[in-house]
Amino acid sequence: MDAMGGDNAPNMVVRGALIATKRYPQVRYIMVGDRALLEPLIERRRRLRNAVLDVVHTEQVVRADEKPSTALRSGRESSMRLAIDQVKEQKADAVVSAGNTGALMAMSKFVLKTMAGVDRPAIASFFPTMRGETVMLDLGANVQCDARNLVEFAVMGCAFGRSVLGLTNPTIGLLNVGSEQIKGHEALQEASDRLRNSMPNGQFHGFVEGDDIAKGTVDVVVTDGFTGNIALKTAEGTAALYTKMLRGTFKHSLLASLGYLLAKPAMMKLRKRVDPRRYNGAVFLGLNGIVVKSHGGTDALGFAHAIGVAVDLAQHGFLQTIKSDLEELTESVPATPIAPRAAVL
Amino acid sequence: MDAMGGDNAPNMVVRGALIATKRYPQVRYIMVGDRALLEPLIERRRRLRNAVLDVVHTEQVVRADEKPSTALRSGRESSMRLAIDQVKEQKADAVVSAGNTGALMAMSKFVLKTMAGVDRPAIASFFPTMRGETVMLDLGANVQCDARNLVEFAVMGCAFGRSVLGLTNPTIGLLNVGSEQIKGHEALQEASDRLRNSMPNGQFHGFVEGDDIAKGTVDVVVTDGFTGNIALKTAEGTAALYTKMLRGTFKHSLLASLGYLLAKPAMMKLRKRVDPRRYNGAVFLGLNGIVVKSHGGTDALGFAHAIGVAVDLAQHGFLQTIKSDLEELTESVPATPIAPRAAVL
Incomplete structure (x- = not known):
């Protein structure tokens, strides 16, 4: 520590x-x-x-x-x-x-050092969603990413979902500006082709959009570090805005304050569910070792959550899961390139 | 229509x-x-x-x-x-x-046709924030943008802020993964240098992060269409998640339901404040004409808001404001390039 x-x-x-x-x-x-x-x-x-x-x-x-x-x-x-x-x-x-x-x-x-078969490590964390929790990566380690990076993020994100969320076959989505096959820039197109070809049936969901993060459409949302960082902070900012507005609402009148008192036990449950401290602990994926980054401004409870993430990863053999998943990916890539730049994989 | x-x-x-x-x-x-x-x-x-x-x-x-x-x-x-x-x-x-x-x-x-001096039109809309409302662009017209595009978006966003929000000197921020001068990719660095040199004192705030959108740190948030679209939808998704959770909270127990009844007038005010229909009506900036895009799934109230945006723009001489601001920008760019690629402006 x-x-x-x-x-x-x-x-x-x-x-x-x-x-x-x-x-x-x-x-x-x-x-x-x-x-x-x-x-x-x-x-x-x-x-x-x-x-x-x-x-x-x-x-x-x-x-x-x-x-x-x-x-x-x-x-x-x-x-x-x-x-x-x-x-x-x-x-x-x-x-x-x-x-x-x-x-x-x-x-x-x-x-x-970076794990064998990994070009660049990524930062991952999970988010509350309508269906439970979703992993998102990269959250800021790599400002620019190519198709290879995105594919590796997908594999590492899956291993993370298995270890921390206990999912057997996490579903994966690539964050894009539309769900149609033709949307987005070249690296996304190529990563999508590769994932469709290398992932077991049904595991790769295709493109997802910004609102799919909170909907929980997929278990793992893959994106470059620039977009991921901005999506993460936009979600945090929106959540803070709502919390602030809600607080203002209950102070609005005497009746509203009384209403708050009655609803308080239920409200506390909601508050706990969306407490950012519960989602503290971002993980650096793709390294030969488990590294967990806590928010700098968190408190003891938040830091304890970050410790919990590290404990989960260590106990569930996370490094071994990532390693074997990466090997499987390398094996599953066909000998003939599936896209112009596939040869770099 | x-x-x-x-x-x-x-x-x-x-x-x-x-x-x-x-x-x-x-x-x-x-x-x-x-x-x-x-x-x-x-x-x-x-x-x-x-x-x-x-x-x-x-x-x-x-x-x-x-x-x-x-x-x-x-x-x-x-x-x-x-x-x-x-x-x-x-x-x-x-x-x-x-x-x-x-x-x-x-x-x-x-x-x-695109306005003289504009390389690419952008899509802009406004967002509720802690301080009022903030304009953001581009929301999806241009997946990839260079420094010139970002600078033009800033100028057009300002004109939009003046016309629709009635601000005299809207402040501008470039969306990035950190507020430090060294963060982000090249186009952002260059756009930041140009805006710092061409905008009147204090109007260009520098880099802002995802959470600054909801904070209302600046009046105009400038970004490329890929990032802007994802930030917009991430914010919408988070807002929908909160609304759903809040609804669940009030149904949680009899006391909570009673609490809701008491707080209802205040809650309705909040609901109205964050109603996505109130923010319906994205504007295509940089064209020789006013084009307003309504959400496809909106209802009559939402569509009426989009009409309202068009009325505001037409009444406040929005096209003329953009035009003269763009001319001013061209004049204010120094003869010696301020950055390697500044000559393309």
């Missing part, structure tokens, strides 16, 4: 870990950060003290606004880097950080 | 026009479509009968799934095409259609 990443670290991280010790009593933690700050926080929490295997000391921290390249070069002793090193050295099964996303991706790629 | 476009045309269109006659008593209509269907619908509504100048007869209709190129070639006698022709022939100040978006754009470009 990068104990120093995030707006309210290390306090938020330590309290998050404490919540996680209750949920996952079998899990043990290595905390990386300033020992002088961390030990007093851990010492006074008995349950956590028992779950912490080790505190790895460092005073260096990657700043929230640091460029990834700078962090990579001069952050060799940072809490983020040393936390990733724990995974590399097989002392830990996963790393969780609420620090700088770009730096975390750059360091993770450098230290853990 | 293309009286035959949309899922429930011509009934929906005629009833929409009837609502509009009450809101804008000064406006007159030319209805294009099947006279045998239209005349009985108009005849029995006195107020509408008085507002309809003419019914232009045709039996040809552009299908919802027709390819734009096919519609352009073989739809010369369609209600959509003849309605656009009314604007070209200066018989009408604006055209409103709830038909096939791609066909409407292709025909509008062909008949009305």
Whole structure:
């Protein structure tokens, strides 16, 4: 655990870990950060003290606004880097950080390396939908993507859906501006052709549109990192707008306030269902190791959820699932190119 | 008015026009479509009968799934095409259609032509935000855009904000995956440089992110048609998900239902505020004429809103505003290129 990443670290991280010790009593933690700050926080929490295997000391921290390249070069002793090193050295099964996303991706790629058969790692997370939950990727690791990247994202997203959502055959959709076969740019057309040819029958749904994310039309929504990041934040922004408007509505009159009081237990359930903290914990897919990124501004409860995502992935043999799925994909690609650029696969 | 476009045309269109006659008593209509269907619908509504100048007869209709190129070639006698022709022939100040978006754009470009100084027209609409309303463009006319297109969208979006939202100096943001100067792809970087140099002080806000749309950080959000379309539909999908969940919440228990009854007047206000029909009416910017596209699945109230958008644009000299703003932009571009590809402007 990068104990120093995030707006309210290390306090938020330590309290998050404490919540996680209750949920996952079998899990043990290595905390990386300033020992002088961390030990007093851990010492006074008995349950956590028992779950912490080790505190790895460092005073260096990657700043929230640091460029990834700078962090990579001069952050060799940072809490983020040393936390990733724990995974590399097989002392830990996963790393969780609420620090700088770009730096975390750059360091993770450098230290853990990209999985064989993967061109570029991606960031995935899940979303609440009308039918349950949907995985979406890439959420911002790759601003521009080609067909090969999109196909790999689909395979990795499927493995993620199997591990975290427990689905046997997750369905996949490519995010586009229309569901007709002719829509969108070239990389999308090509990725669609390849997925149609390489995926088991019925698993590839075809193109989906922005509103299909919340509808839960498919289990895995695949897109480039630019579009995915904007869709994610647009959904978050819209949700926040609704929450704010709803709050305003109940303060509108005395009757409305009374109405709120009566509906409160039901409202709390709704609130819990859409609580962004429940969806905290984005996963870096395609690396030789499990890396989970928490929102920098989350609180202890949100951080505990990110820890939960890491626990799920580690326990469900996620890395092995991705690996064998990628091998299967390589085997299923026909010898004759199915599209002009298919040869690069 | 293309009286035959949309899922429930011509009934929906005629009833929409009837609502509009009450809101804008000064406006007159030319209805294009099947006279045998239209005349009985108009005849029995006195107020509408008085507002309809003419019914232009045709039996040809552009299908919802027709390819734009096919519609352009073989739809010369369609209600959509003849309605656009009314604007070209200066018989009408604006055209409103709830038909096939791609066909409407292709025909509008062909008949009305792109404005001098505009490379590609864009689709714009407004969104509810925490601060009021925000214009976003392009919403799907151009899947891929270069810096020049984005700069032109910014200028046209400003003119739209002035005409429809009544803002004196609308602020502009470029949609990106981060607000830092270094984020995003090349076209965004270049467009940002150009806008910073050509816009009056303070008007160009810089990069904005997905959540800034609902926050209302800027008055005009500029993006390419791929991203804009997905952001629009993601926001719509999230809004629909919330509405559905909220409905479920109030049905959750007897107390919650009672709570709803008490809060109902306030809830109705909220519902009205976020009613998608209120935001119906996307505008095609950059053409020598006003073209408003209504959602195909809207009802009469939604269609009346789309008519309202057309009325606003026509009354506020929108075409003239865009024209002079574009001229100003051309003048303000410095003689020495401000970025490698600036010379194409």
